[in-house]
Amino acid sequence: MGATIFYYTGTGNSLWVSRKVADELGDTALLSIADYKDENKTINSEIVGLVFPVHIWGVPAPMIQFINTLKGSNPEYVFAIAVNAGQVSNTLIQLKKIMTENRLNLSAGFEIKMPSNYIPWGGPGPQEKQHKRFELAQEKISSIAVRIKEKVQMPVEKGPLWQRILFTAIYNMSFSHVPKMDQKFWVDDKCNACEICCKVCPAANITMCEGKPVWNHRCEQCFACLQWCPQEAIQYGKKTPKYERYHHPEVFLKDMLKSR
Ligand SMILES: Cc1cc2nc3c(=O)[nH]c(=O)nc-3n(C[C@H](O)[C@H](O)[C@H](O)COP(=O)(O)O)c2cc1C
Numbered sequence: 001m002g003a004t005i006f007y008y009t010g011t012g013n014s015l016w017v018s019r020k021v022a023d024e025l026g027d028t029a030l031l032s033i034a035d036y037k038d039e040n041k042t043i044n045s046e047i048v049g050l051v052f053p054v055h056i057w058g059v060p061a062p063m064i065q066f067i068n069t070l071k072g073s074n075p076e077y078v079f080a081i082a083v084n085a086g087q088v089s090n091t092l093i094q095l096k097k098i099m100t101e102n103r104l105n106l107s108a109g110f111e112i113k114m115p116s117n118y119i120p121w122g123g124p125g126p127q128e129k130q131h132k133r134f135e136l137a138q139e140k141i142s143s144i145a146v147r148i149k150e151k152v153q154m155p156v157e158k159g160p161l162w163q164r165i166l167f168t169a170i171y172n173m174s175f176s177h178v179p180k181m182d183q184k185f186w187v188d189d190k191c192n193a194c195e196i197c198c199k200v201c202p203a204a205n206i207t208m209c210e211g212k213p214v215w216n217h218r219c220e221q222c223f224a225c226l227q228w229c230p231q232e233a234i235q236y237g238k239k240t241p242k243y244e245r246y247h248h249p250e251v252f253l254k255d256m257l258k259s260r
């Protein structure tokens with residue numbers, strides 16, 4: 001196998017980016033990090049890609065845990081793509097450091113901007129702006145693929161210094177609190193007990209109690225439960241009832257369930 005891309009996603013942006021990179025590279029397997037954990041596959045690809053969303057200006061915990069399991073593998077070329085909504089900040093520098101600690105070399109790290117799925121701060125923005133981001137992302141993916149095929153070693157992409165100082169401090173302060181941030185989820189009267197939120201959660205953090213979802217404080221803050229609820233019944237804090245839901249238009253619930 002030429003390349004394997006390991007992805008993590010809440011609303012499909014990172015899966016879509018992974019698919020597009022795979023199309024450009026050819027001979028590429030796509031694996032959700034959840035599948036890899038379950039099936040314990042060995043990696044025998046020359047090229048390995050890590051594609052994931054930026055969470056709170058850094059690398060989400062499940063991707064850090066996944067990298068820790070890669071100790072001992074020795075791919076020739078590893079690239080990463082930090083999919084974000086405009087502020088990659090220190091994410092790829094942090095990733096490179098974590099990989100070095102695991103005796104892995106990150107050959108190149110790219111950032112790609114996509115619509116935001118961080119609904120506490122609002123919806124994904126107007127359709128026109130979303131489509132502009134998809135177009136620009138596709139162009140960037142094509143140029144990234146050229147560099148991956150040539151196995152180019154290059155510095156990782158990063159945000160401005162002020163972001164890296166300020167937002168890395170916030171990331172470090174928040175990191176251990178993420179699992180309990182699900183305390184702000186609640187469900188409104190539209191819930192019809194379909195259990196899709198339980199099935200789409202990558203952390204198996206949601207159980208049903210008396211026909212309603214309950215969050216069990218193992219949350220990864222991916223927002224898949226809220227964004228994929230077909231009834232739009234899941235809320236977070238006070239403002240989300242009025243905000244538009246989002247998932248990538250070319251990624252469907254069945255794609256998400258397959259990777260859980
Ligand atoms: C908890 C959380 C934190 C986020 N933090 C950031 C951030 O620090 N910078 C940023 O640009 N986008 C941030 N986002 C937005 C996502 O990175 C972005 O929408 C991404 O494309 C989602 O990818 P996915 O659909 O693969 O999950 C955050 C999203 C969530 C859910």
Ligand code: SF4
Nearest residue numbers: 191192194195197229
């Ligand atoms: S996905 Fe939505 S409607 Fe279905 S059980 Fe969960 S909250 Fe209720």
Ligand code: SF4
Nearest residue numbers: 201219220222223225
């Ligand atoms: S509870 Fe919701 S936000 Fe938390 S990990 Fe599960 S799907 Fe993601």
